[in-house]
Each structure stands twice: as C-alpha cells, then as structure tokens.
Amino acid sequence: MIALIDSGLGNLSSIRNALTQCGSDVRIVSSASELKRANGVILPGVGSFGDAMDKLRQANWIEALDDEVRGNEMPFLGICLGMQVLASHGLEGGDSCGLGWIDGTVERIEPATPTTRLPHMGWNDVSFEREESGMSAGLNGDSVFYFMHSFSIRTSSQEVVKGVTDYSGPVTACLEMEHIWATQFHPEKSQRAGLRVLKNFVRMAEERR
C-alpha cells in the first residue's frame, strides 16, 4: 500500500487517480499513525512553504516522516512543494525551516530577462543523470514534464540532483537519494512520462518492503 499524505495541501485526487492507473493500492492518510502499514509514502503539496511546514508540524508529520523515511528507510516521493520542504529552509512567505533532509534553500526563480514570466508554467524538458535507473528508468527519451511553480530548490549537494530543467537558468527538476525521491514537476499530470515515474516509484516501494 502506498500512503498519500493529506495535510490539507494539494489536489490529492489526481495523484490517487494516477497511482490507481499504475496498478497501485493507494490510500489517503490524514494521521501520522496510519503510516506504519505503508510500503511507501507520497507527500504532495501546493501553497506556500511556510504554510506547508506549519500544517506538517501541527499534524505531527515531521517526526513520523523522520522516523519512517529516514529511520526505517520507507520509500518516499515528494511532489512539487512536497519536494521543496525537504530543503533546510525556504524563503516563500518569510524565512522558515524545512525538513532539512537536504542541504539547500528554496528561493524564487530569478528572472533572467525582464520578459521572463513567472510562474514557470507548462511543459519543459528534463535532463536526467543516470537516465536508465531510478525514477527515470524506461523513459526512453520521453522526458518532457509539466511544471507549475515560482520557487525552486538550490542545493550545493549536486550528487542528489537527479534531473535539471532550464528556465531562466538551471532549475532543480528532481532529486534522488536512494529511497528518497522528489520531483518539482507533476508526474501525475505529465501523462505517459509522468505515469512511468510513478510506476518506477511503486516498483521501488514494492522491492524494498
């Protein structure tokens, strides 16, 4: 079973529908105690960084995720804001602390020219490291994904950056640290390529647990 965290952020039904399409048993969970039975966990999110961290803290998700994902190596997928909160801190809506699983800051994308539009909205190419493994296995070059965001993670830990896209300079598109995966793009909205990423995650969760 894949647990989909409902912290009051984000459009859960698209992710649930996409995972069901991938043949996964997915359950929406709204309390941290329900995490124990899962093979893997997905953290979606829209809204702003500070709000998201508040919501996670209030529902005791921070400790539960730390225990299960970092302690017990439960496979994890963060999507959009669910990726950004992995950073040590974020500058959206004031400076707030993140989960701190990776060393980095969430900053507003710097427009390269006065005509650069934000949010970064739409389909963009992602170039992957080690393309034939992990979340990008089996994409066969089909690597255009849907983005909708204005802030992005800047990290000095380049070894965890799995993919990069280009919008007004390089933008972190996804992260991979063994069983901890995260995407700035929306796999649940990226049709065949996105479903492939989700499928890879489901398979990784099955193999590891």
Added chain:
Amino acid sequence: MSLKSRLIPVLLLKNGLLVRSQQFVTHQIIGNPYNEVARFSEWCVDELIYLDITRSGDADLRRDDLKSGDRPDFLSILETVATTCFMPLTVGGGIRSIQDMRDRFYRGADKVTLNTLALKQPEVITRAANMFGSQAIVLSVDVRSHPTGEYEVMGGNGTIRTGRQVEDWVREMESRGVGEVLLQSVDRDGMAGGYDCELIRRVSNAVNIPVICCSGVGRFEDYAAGIEAGASAVAAANIWHFKELSDRQGKRALAAAGVDVRRFYVPPRPSVLRGRRRQRPSSSRSLDNRTGLNSTALQEKGALA
C-alpha cells in the same frame, strides 16, 4: 531545451452538456461532458480548460439522448472527468468563494479560473493565491473592443460593462497574486476570424505572468499569431469539435511557424490494442498498453519533426 508553448482545448459545459459558443450568446449542443475529455486524454493534449457556463442551474432534460446523467451537477461531472484526465485541468464557472475553489481542487482541478468573483470581491483573489498558491489561480478576462481602440473588461458573461481598461485590470490582479491570465474576446468568440492580436500584445506586455489567449481561432494557422503576440499558450474551443485530429494538426501548424511545442502523440489503433492484449494477458501489461507507457512504437509515433 526550453519551456514549450502550450496548445489548449477549452470545453464549455452548459446545463450538463458540452456546447459551442458564439459571441457568448448562441450555444449549440455538442455532446456529453465525458467523451471529449477521454479523447483529449488519449491524445495527450498539453492541458485542458473546462468551463461551466450554466446560467440558470437547471438541466436540459430534452436531450436525454446525450446521456450526461440525470443530475448534471458540475462537481460530480468534475469528479468523473478527473479520473480520465492525466493532464493539467483548469476549471472555471460559478466559483463564488474559497470553499467553491477547495471543492474543485479536492475533485481533481489543478487550477481554478475566476472572473466574476475577481470583479466583485478582488480581495478574495489575494486570499486564494496565498492559500492555494499563485500557480493554481487563473484570472479569466472577457474583453470587448471599442471602435475607439479601447479594450474594456466585461462582466456577467460578457454582457455587463465594467468601465475597466484591460491592462489596468490584469496588472491589479497580477499584484494580487494571480498566476496566469485566460484572455477571451467577446467580439471574436466563435467567429473563426483569428485572434485579436493587438489585445494579446497589450495584455502580454502589461504583465509578467503567463497569458493564455483564446477566442477566434478558425484555422490551425491562426494559433501561431497568438504566440507571436506574446501569449505563452494558445487556446480554442470550437475548432476542437469541428475539425479532425485537431491536436496533431494544431501542433503541426505551430511547429511549421517555428514555435517550440511539445510533440503530439498518436494513440495506438484499437485493433492494435486488442492484438497486444491477447499476447500479454497480465493486467499490468494491458494497463501499459492503455496508457501507451510500454508501447515500443512510442518514439516514432510521437515524433513531430
């Protein structure tokens, strides 16, 4: 390696049935609310905008042959639509509160588009953008052009003059946190004479958020002018109903004009699908085939240029 210009179909729903529209006044019934979404999803179109333009709230019971269900309430239609829609879905029409937005996000909308609410209670837009993020809030603007060359924002489905200049209005809404503009022209709607490029240019220059232009496409060749005028995405409604293979042809026309678009996808023919299912009976394999994920023909089929 860069952000693609998007090509977006707009579906209009009135009293539970899909319609085509002309100048916001005439509406002709096209069909039930689900079939088109399933077809667009199969084609892997870039994105979908789904607008409920029902005015009276009552169902059209004369056309029960179109099978939209007994009670075509928009939220339940949305819930069903979302199960077959693996592309970004923007939903609009009849949104009067934060709760209405939450209801739509909960049922599978990725973005909501707001028009009347923005005109009546602009402060709600600020709250919505803070709560759901700018990327989820789209401002829909209906514009009428005047012989003097002025562009006026219209309310009430294009019927009520607001006295607002379009550039002032989109700038104000950008500062309130709107993440995108859906620009519609009341005069061009359904007339198939091409976009109002002057309008698109003015609005695109006025703001730094993406602009989706709509209204007036009659030929696939009309799309490129919208991008040249500054739009990040080109949208249309009627042409998707009345021309064959409208995604593929639209993308081809854009690419021919030098616009960077995402490649289109040609779904496998039903006979091919059936043949593959027989060879690979396991359920996960057939899932693969339905989504096209495992299709070896993917690369060449999707190739555009």
